[in-house]
Amino acid sequence: MVYRYDCLVIGSGIAGMSFALKASRKGAKVAMICKTTPDEANTFYAQGGVASVTNLEVDNFEKHIHDTMVAGDWLSDPAAVEKVVTNAPDQIRELIGWGVDFDKNDDGKFDLHREGGHSEFRILHHADNTGAEIQTSLVEAVKNDPNIEVFENRFAVEIITQHHLGKIVTRRTPDITCYGAYVLNEDTGDVDTFLSKVTVMATGGVGSVYTTTTNPLIATGDGIAMVYRAKGTVSDMEFIQFHPTALYHPGDRPSFLITEAMRGYGAVLRNLDGEEFMHKYDPRLSLAPRDIVARAIDSEMKLHGTDHVYLDVTHKDPEETKRHFPNIYEKCLSLGIDITKDMIPVAPAAHYLCGGIKVNLDGESSINRLYAIGECSCTGLHGGNRLASNSLIEAVVYADAAARHAMDNINGYDWRDDVPEWNDEGTAHPEEMVLITQSEKEVNQIMGYYVGIVRSDLRLKRAWNRLDILYQETESLFKCSKPTRQLCELRNIINVAYLIMRQAMERKESRGLHFTVDYPHPDTP
Ligand code: FAD
Ligand code: SIN
Numbered sequence: 001m002v003y004r005y006d007c008l009v010i011g012s013g014i015a016g017m018s019f020a021l022k023a024s025r026k027g028a029k030v031a032m033i034c035k036t037t038p039d040e041a042n043t044f045y046a047q048g049g050v051a052s053v054t055n056l057e058v059d060n061f062e063k064h065i066h067d068t069m070v071a072g073d074w075l076s077d078p079a080a081v082e083k084v085v086t087n088a089p090d091q092i093r094e095l096i097g098w099g100v101d102f103d104k105n106d107d108g109k110f111d112l113h114r115e116g117g118h119s120e121f122r123i124l125h126h127a128d129n130t131g132a133e134i135q136t137s138l139v140e141a142v143k144n145d146p147n148i149e150v151f152e153n154r155f156a157v158e159i160i161t162q163h164h165l166g167k168i169v170t171r172r173t174p175d176i177t178c179y180g181a182y183v184l185n186e187d188t189g190d191v192d193t194f195l196s197k198v199t200v201m202a203t204g205g206v207g208s209v210y211t212t213t214t215n216p217l218i219a220t221g222d223g224i225a226m227v228y229r230a231k232g233t234v235s236d237m238e239f240i241q242f243h244p245t246a247l248y249h250p251g252d253r254p255s256f257l258i259t260e261a262m263r264g265y266g267a268v269l270r271n272l273d274g275e276e277f278m279h280k281y282d283p284r285l286s287l288a289p290r291d292i293v294a295r296a297i298d299s300e301m302k303l304h305g306t307d308h309v310y311l312d313v314t315h316k317d318p319e320e321t322k323r324h325f326p327n328i329y330e331k332c333l334s335l336g337i338d339i340t341k342d343m344i345p346v347a348p349a350a351h352y353l354c355g356g357i358k359v360n361l362d363g364e365s366s367i368n369r370l371y372a373i374g375e376c377s378c379t380g381l382h383g384g385n386r387l388a389s390n391s392l393i394e395a396v397v398y399a400d401a402a403a404r405h406a407m408d409n410i411n412g413y414d415w416r417d418d419v420p421e422w423n424d425e426g427t428a429h430p431e432e433m434v435l436i437t438q439s440e441k442e443v444n445q446i447m448g449y450y451v452g453i454v455r456s457d458l459r460l461k462r463a464w465n466r467l468d469i470l471y472q473e474t475e476s477l478f479k480c481s482k483p484t485r486q487l488c489e490l491r492n493i494i495n496v497a498y499l500i501m502r503q504a505m506e507r508k509e510s511r512g513l514h515f516t517v518d519y520p521h522p523d524t525p
Contacts, residue, residue, distance in 0.1 A: 001185075001192040004415050005031040005149075007406065008180055008194050010156045010223060011202030013041035015374025015395035017138040019200050021098065022403035024147035028410065031194060033154040033183060035218055035485065038139045042204045042215055042375060043392070046131025047259035047327070049123040050095075050102075051389040052088035054110050059120040061085050068390060071117040071289045072383025073512035073522070080380035083361060084390070084397045091396040092124060099137035101126055114264035115388035117289040121264075123389045128259055128325045134392065153186040155485045156222065159199060159230050159370065160419055171231045178230070178370035179416045184483050191422035191483060197413040198406045201227060201357060201365070201372040202399075206240075207254070209493045209500070210350035210452075211444040214246050214257045220489040221496035223376040227357045228495055233366040236355025236378045237496070238504040238514045241386055242453050244269075244293040246349035248308035249335060255349040256331055258311055260388050263287055265324060267313040269297065270343065272306050291385045291513045294348040298453045301347070310343035348453060352391060354382035354513065355503070363402030369413060371402040384512015430481045436490050439470050443493050451501055455516040460505050467497055 007023050009016045012034035020030045034040070053059045064085045069076050096102070102124040103111040112121040126133035142148050160179045163169040169176055180195040203223030207215025228234045245263070246255035263269075263286040271277050281296035282288035288296075297309050313321055318340035322329050325339070332339050357365050357372035359379055365372045374395040381394050430436065450463035471494050478491055507514050509523040 001190065002421070003031060003192060003194045004196075005029050005194065006197050006410060007031070007200060008196035009033070009200045009202060010181065011041070011204060011374065012038040012139070012142070012150070013043040013202060013204050013374055013395070014134055014138065014392055015399050016200065016202030017142050018094070018396045018399035019202065019373060019403050020148045021138070021141055021145060022400060023407060024145050026403070026407040028147065028407060030148045031151060031196070032142065032148055033151040033156060033194070035153070035155045037152055038142070038150055039135050040216060040218055041135060042219055043131050044135040045214065045216060045257070046134070046392060047128045047257055048115055048261045048389050049113060049125030049130040050092065050392045051118070051123055051387070052092050052393055053085065053122055054089060054092070054124065055112060055120070055122065059122055063119050064122065067117055067119050068381065068387045069383070071385050071387035073385055075383030075512060077380025077383070079361060083401070084381050084394050087397045087400070088393045091393065091400060094400070095134065095396065098141045100134050103127065113261040114287075115260040116263065116287045116293060117387045123261065125261065128261065128327045131392075155184040155186060155488060156181045156203070156226065157184050157191060157483050157488055158182050159226050159367075160193070161230050161367065163230065164420060165416075165418060169231055173231065175368060176231055176366070177368040179419055182422045184485065184488070186485060189482065191424065193419060193421055195415040195419060197410050197415065198369050198371065200402065200406075201370065201376055202374045203376045205375040206353045206493075206496045207350045209443065209497050210447050211253070212246070212255055212347070212448065213253070213350040214243055214255050215351070216254055220492050221353070221376070222489070222492045223372065224356055224499070225492035225495035227365060227367065227370070227372065228499060230367060232370070233358040234356065234378070234499055235358045236503070237353070237499040238507050239354035239382070239384055239512055240350060240500060241290060241352040241354060241513055242294040242348040243351035244290055244297050244348050245311050245346040247332070248345035248347045258328060258344055258346055259325070260290070262311065262313060262325060262328070265313070266316055267311050269293070270310045270312050271300050271304055272309065274310070289385060290388065291515075294453055295515060297348055308345045308347040311346045312343045313339055314341055314343065352386055354378070354384070354386050359398070361401065362405035363398045364405065371406060373398045373402050384514065424482050427480055427482045430477060430484060430487055433486065435477070436486050439474060440490050440493065442470060443467070443490075443497055447497055447500070451497070451504060453515065455504055455514070457505075457516070457518045460501055464501050464505070467494065467501065470494055471498065
């Protein structure tokens with residue numbers, strides 16, 4: 001089947017949905033596709049909240065900008081930082097307009113939390129399940145919007161460029177242009193052609209490249225892999241953020257998050273002997289930026305030969321703890337841990353990708369008519385490490401910029417009539433699913449063992465050699481198979497793992513989230 005829309009939005013998280021709502025407001029007909037249901041997205045799982053300067057009595061833009069630059073180890077792009085920080089309050093108003101409810105105090109002001117690396121209390125939240133509040137409000141707004149058509153169980157396989165019109169496209173080809181995407185309909189097994197005037201990649205993160213992750217399993221970096229294969233620019237992939245405090249409960253995938261806001265509230269990290277340890281690593285103790293806390297925990301676990309540490313909130317008022325963290329309280333209780341009396345076992349887990357599809361201040365990628373927003377994009381905001389709660393706000397600020405830019409230019413574009421339909425002649429359904437699931441586990445293990453919190457040249461080289469075998473096998477399988485979601489996801493996590501490794505090998509220094517024992521210091525202070 002062939003579909004035609006003004007805008008094709010791939011992804012139904014905060015980034016994709018806010019773009020769709022904004023483009024629709026300007027009259028565009030939008031197709032929004034998601035690989036399962038509209039609410040299954042990283043956005044749904046966000047806990048801590050959304051960073052924005054709102055309490056002007058003590059806070060200001062300069063402080064938020066400074067905190068972001070410090071967390072990013074001074075690799076952030078100052079223009080992107082200023083853009084996000086200064087546009088944040090307006091975008092908070094947009095979210096509220098779409099029905100998002102942020103907690104307020106009795107005096108009617110926002111109840112603000114604080115997280116690692118923030119010099120002020122500036123995190124707006126909805127108890128400890130802010131993401132679910134945002135996701136459900138936006139899904140409702142999208143469903144009520146007559147200009148937006150939502151396609152569930154649709155998997156974007158490749159974006160369409162001149163390559164599909166028989167032209168040779170290399171990384172040096174100027175003016176690569178996107179005309180839409182080939183999309184697998186999981187209900188029929190067919191690959192449909194979605195033609196669009198502009199295409200928006202909003203496919204979220206890459207946590208599923210690792211075994212231990214806070215991300216839902218759909219986070220397989222599909223958009224990044226598609227853009228890379230289409231010869232678009234992808235950068236900063238070495239900066240994988242490990243959240244220091246995922247609940248340690250072996251076998252859980254994804255790992256349940258214990259929000260950093262709990263440390264902002266006063267929770268303290270302890271080793272298995274019950275001793276505090278953060279003073280050995282950073283004067284900001286448990287509220288140091290995430291890279292430092294995650295490395296400190298990793299080091300303590302290696303020192304003591306344990307696979308977790310503890311987060312202790314037992315000294316705080318039990319009723320207040322339950323009121324602030326009802327979701328975490330219930331989840332832990334269901335596993336026999338009463339957080340008001342027991343310490344919480346925690347360990348780091350892959351959480352967030354700072355890099356991705358390189359975009360400019362309008363969210364444009366290096367491929368014409370293709371925007372990238374949200375976690376799959378690399379705007380330059382995060383530099384070497386993301387400041388907590390800066391990603392939801394980045395997604396909505398860049399969705400706004402991209403929607404404005406796209407709608408200002410869309411009249412100059414048309415649909416291509418000469419795009420061929422997906423050709424799967426001579427292919428068959430993959431016979432043995434186990435080949436795919438086993439390869440996926442191998443990628444996860446390679447990444448966990450060799451491309452985790454602490455890296456070295458030797459580990460990266462070993463990972464590279466092992467991944468190469470999986471790459472060759474999977475590409476051969478893909479060439480003779482009808483695409484399935486599982487096979488495409490495997491192909492994508494291999495592509496993403498390759499990019500993380502290659503860009504990690506290229507960075508000959510330790511900076512932000514990238515720490516290697518062979519180059520333990522930053523190149524420049
Ligand atoms: P997502 O919300 O992940 O949406 C991705 C969408 O793309 C999904 O709809 C998916 O179906 C679709 N998709 C992907 N691939 C395909 C494909 N091939 N075809 C079709 N559709 C596809 N950030 C904060 O700022 N504050 C927080 O408190 C916070 N807490 C977090 C807690 C957890 C547990 C996690 C995992 C993340 C947290 N983050 C937080 C990070 C933040 O949630 C994400 O960065 C953000 O939600 C990403 O939004 P997105 O719209 O870019 O992608
Ligand atoms: C958290 O609540 O700790 C997650 C916040 C974030 O990832 O920004």
